[in-house]
Amino acid sequence: MIGVKDLVKTFPGTRGEVRALRGVSFEVGKGELFTLLGPSGCGKTTTLRCIAGLEQPLSGDIWINDRVVFNAADGVFIPPEQRRIGMVFQSYAIWPHMTVYQNVAYPLTSDISRKEIGERVAGILERLGLGPLGDRLAPNLSGGQQQRVALARALVAQPQVLLLDEPLSNLDAKLREQMRFELKALQESFKITTVYVTHDQEEALALSDRIGLMHEGTLLEVGAPAELYLRPAHKITADFLGNANFIPARVEVHEKQLGAEILVATPLGNFVAQRGAEWQVGVPSQLFFRPEYVDLLDDADGAVNGLNRGCGVVERVSFLGNSTDVIIRCGEIALHARAHPACLPAVGKRVCFHVAPSSCIVFAA
Amino acid sequence: MNVTPVPIAKHVPLRRWFVARKMSARSLVFGLTLITVSYLVLVPLLMLLYASVKSTEDKLPFESTVTTLSNYTAVFTSSSTLPIFLNTLFFTAGSLFIGLPLAILLAWLLERTAIPARAWIANLILVPMTIPSLLSAIAWIQLLDPRIGLVNIVLRSALGMTGDTGPFDIYSLYGMCFVQGLRLVPSAYLMIAASFRAMDPSLEEQSAMAGRGVAQTTLRVTLPIMRPALLAALIYFIVVVIESFDIPGLLGFTARIRVLSTAIYWATHSEVGLPDYGLASALGTIVLAAALLLMWNYQRLTAHQERFATITGKGYRPRQLKLGVWSVPAMVLCVSYVLIVVLLPFVMLLWTSVQPFYAPPSAESLGRMSFDSYYKIWHESSVVRALWNTMVLALVTSIATILLAVLVSWFVVRRRRQTDGFAHYLATVSFLPQCVPSIVIGLACIFVYVRFPVPIYGTLWIIALAMTTRYLAFSSRTTTSALMQVHGELEEASQMAGAPWTRTLRRVTIPLLAPAIINVFLWVAVHAMQELSMALMLYNPDTVVVSTMIWSMWQNGRTADAAVLGVVLTGLSALLLLGGHVLSSRRHSNS
Numbered sequence: 001m002i003g004v005k006d007l008v009k010t011f012p013g014t015r016g017e018v019r020a021l022r023g024v025s026f027e028v029g030k031g032e033l034f035t036l037l038g039p040s041g042c043g044k045t046t047t048l049r050c051i052a053g054l055e056q057p058l059s060g061d062i063w064i065n066d067r068v069v070f071n072a073a074d075g076v077f078i079p080p081e082q083r084r085i086g087m088v089f090q091s092y093a094i095w096p097h098m099t100v101y102q103n104v105a106y107p108l109t110s111d112i113s114r115k116e117i118g119e120r121v122a123g124i125l126e127r128l129g130l131g132p133l134g135d136r137l138a139p140n141l142s143g144g145q146q147q148r149v150a151l152a153r154a155l156v157a158q159p160q161v162l163l164l165d166e167p168l169s170n171l172d173a174k175l176r177e178q179m180r181f182e183l184k185a186l187q188e189s190f191k192i193t194t195v196y197v198t199h200d201q202e203e204a205l206a207l208s209d210r211i212g213l214m215h216e217g218t219l220l221e222v223g224a225p226a227e228l229y230l231r232p233a234h235k236i237t238a239d240f241l242g243n244a245n246f247i248p249a250r251v252e253v254h255e256k257q258l259g260a261e262i263l264v265a266t267p268l269g270n271f272v273a274q275r276g277a278e279w280q281v282g283v284p285s286q287l288f289f290r291p292e293y294v295d296l297l298d299d300a301d302g303a304v305n306g307l308n309r310g311c312g313v314v315e316r317v318s319f320l321g322n323s324t325d326v327i328i329r330c331g332e333i334a335l336h337a338r339a340h341p342a343c344l345p346a347v348g349k350r351v352c353f354h355v356a357p358s359s360c361i362v363f364a365a
Numbered sequence: 366m367n368v369t370p371v372p373i374a375k376h377v378p379l380r381r382w383f384v385a386r387k388m389s390a391r392s393l394v395f396g397l398t399l400i401t402v403s404y405l406v407l408v409p410l411l412m413l414l415y416a417s418v419k420s421t422e423d424k425l426p427f428e429s430t431v432t433t434l435s436n437y438t439a440v441f442t443s444s445s446t447l448p449i450f451l452n453t454l455f456f457t458a459g460s461l462f463i464g465l466p467l468a469i470l471l472a473w474l475l476e477r478t479a480i481p482a483r484a485w486i487a488n489l490i491l492v493p494m495t496i497p498s499l500l501s502a503i504a505w506i507q508l509l510d511p512r513i514g515l516v517n518i519v520l521r522s523a524l525g526m527t528g529d530t531g532p533f534d535i536y537s538l539y540g541m542c543f544v545q546g547l548r549l550v551p552s553a554y555l556m557i558a559a560s561f562r563a564m565d566p567s568l569e570e571q572s573a574m575a576g577r578g579v580a581q582t583t584l585r586v587t588l589p590i591m592r593p594a595l596l597a598a599l600i601y602f603i604v605v606v607i608e609s610f611d612i613p614g615l616l617g618f619t620a621r622i623r624v625l626s627t628a629i630y631w632a633t634h635s636e637v638g639l640p641d642y643g644l645a646s647a648l649g650t651i652v653l654a655a656a657l658l659l660m661w662n663y664q665r666l667t668a669h670q671e672r673f674a675t676i677t678g679k680g681y682r683p684r685q686l687k688l689g690v691w692s693v694p695a696m697v698l699c700v701s702y703v704l705i706v707v708l709l710p711f712v713m714l715l716w717t718s719v720q721p722f723y724a725p726p727s728a729e730s731l732g733r734m735s736f737d738s739y740y741k742i743w744h745e746s747s748v749v750r751a752l753w754n755t756m757v758l759a760l761v762t763s764i765a766t767i768l769l770a771v772l773v774s775w776f777v778v779r780r781r782r783q784t785d786g787f788a789h790y791l792a793t794v795s796f797l798p799q800c801v802p803s804i805v806i807g808l809a810c811i812f813v814y815v816r817f818p819v820p821i822y823g824t825l826w827i828i829a830l831a832m833t834t835r836y837l838a839f840s841s842r843t844t845t846s847a848l849m850q851v852h853g854e855l856e857e858a859s860q861m862a863g864a865p866w867t868r869t870l871r872r873v874t875i876p877l878l879a880p881a882i883i884n885v886f887l888w889v890a891v892h893a894m895q896e897l898s899m900a901l902m903l904y905n906p907d908t909v910v911v912s913t914m915i916w917s918m919w920q921n922g923r924t925a926d927a928a929v930l931g932v933v934l935t936g937l938s939a940l941l942l943l944g945g946h947v948l949s950s951r952r953h954s955n956s
Binding site: 011012052053054079080081082084085086087089090091093095096097106107150153154157163 | 782852854855857858859860861862863864865872873876877879
């Protein structure tokens, strides 16, 4: 449905050119919601704007619905207004001098009868719960309403592709959560192929069919949300998605254990862990596990021995409502654990913990 | 076609790019804008430079074949030109010495202190801007003429002075400085008050929290922060004074005192002998160089000023100083400023317009009061023609200027990220006329068009062309900063909705720029109506406009008629500005 291949984009910088995209390739299937996730400056918005046609890549190919919209080698560039894409901008870009109705009707005025325009605008406004607001001027709308108007305007011409550039980032926390579900429901009912850009990992995990994690102009890793979260192939993915503990590790007797699980020695003790894609024999390693997989043990003394176990002293406890964050000091290492809210260990107390081998991954350091 | 730059990476074949029809419309307009702006601005300046190195004994510059620096050596060695430079220096320094401190004081009082009737005074200060400076010179002559000036007459009888002249003589460098200095106050006040307003008040509050009093805070925080802004204002108004023509032209005519701008005029409109284009263009080039140097510094300063981070988005109202006992002298100052500088000249102008010949107000002259001039003046066909020409000129100039300004600013703002440098070129060239004094543009246009293949010389169009060039700088600056406030995504959303460039401009960009467009339109219209020096250089009896009419009536001693036309011109300007004000406040209350 949407394809992007070897996309390279440079921007003029103060010292020569900045390579914003260094060969990005991915495909999005029909009706799929694909998210480009990454920190600011990773190139996710640039990629989206290249698909929209608002930026001109240096090289690569882009096709939408089997139509080539950009091909550097053949010099094909379809301008954005001819790509028939719906797009919601981060700022919503609602035209302040037009009413809600005029904003939404704008994409339709080319070859459709006035009556049909009225019907379609009314239909989409109704669908998005904006029915009575048609005569309002844009500045008199709340943030959530502006968001819906932007969505209505993007969808009214029934495009086959929808691009969303951080659409929820300007909303307050409560509304953002509500809109997240609405957006997903809307996308599913329209069955519209969607590329979604965000830096918010929670949003990405909740909404996406697949996530592409971007880092410094490259697409690092693509996968379903659970896949990326539970079994990240790269350390950067592990670090960016959710919270992470990284502990310096040394691989023990690697010759015999080239299967999925390997044994590593760490300052905390020996751990059995999964092998990350980046890991190679002979390279300094890091053991990764997430705070929520750290099980605090009741029995502080008996647990010292054995695999995947460690002990330390409680340094700090913060109660977060739905969980408790515990920092455990183990010599040089400050370990981050997330426990049940009822678990409130005393600061200075000695605790031991266990991490399941399936939740541990070894990466190259 | 190959002059239009193509906004695409080099390795993509051009032909394919142009196949996308919509893009080529944009490139075409871009090319046309580039060419038009380059032509309007650069050609006259090059002609001026060319003329200044041509020997022009009895010839027009381009008829001469001799290239020489004699024009310049003549300017710098002749005993008749040396006083021009000295006069200009004195005139500039004197005007600024009177105008700027007054403007700073007023701005400080109105922005930083709890002075009563703040809004009233702030508005009244701006009123003189509606009066053409030619008319304020005439009004001040009525007040300070050594013989018949009202102030002098009153003072003479009050002080029991004998003789029939003095104590003040407006036909002197001091008089010129005085009138020009007061003339600067409204616009200088606007500029300085704006930078007071732009200053983050928390910077001052921090000083107060640190235990410093008002005097300490003003000296150690406010003024150092304001220094770049004040310096920029100083440089800006040096250029304004050097450029000014009306006041030194009118006052210096009687007194035979010439400054650079008026010297250029008299060199080409000599009462005796032939026009000396060589001298005029050499003087013009010198003024131009000085103005360029100053404006370059101004640009540097204002760019620096932005980095000074005086502007924050926070809408805090700065702390206003309680004046206490000082509010009495502050009020006296403001009220007397309004009475003497704002109202008195205007009243004098009205008075003159209802007197058959000029006489100071007295029981006798009150009896002679009549509105006859207001009726009789329209019997003169040239007056009617002048009024008509003025309207046409104002309309044509403002439409042409705003069109060009919108296009220039669109390409400047939206092409900023492209590396071909055209956006930067366009921004620079369109701002260049800001450094070119009007009289110099007028002179250069003579050179360009007097033998132009299209017979445009001696028509209104050439005056409109000169004015469009001159006002392009201010206009494109204003629309550029307005367009910078319009988020690029608003236009991109229109593109994504399938609208080609022209529709995006028509439906999204221009409506969003409407307030700025209306303001610029009115600004240009009012300036075009009041402008004297360009019109004076380029008009002929067929293309006479109101301002040149007033000028020649005054020279011929028709004071009452000049005053009547002056009142009419002021009224028209005020009407336009008031209309704009109503329009923009209606827009505000609507949205």
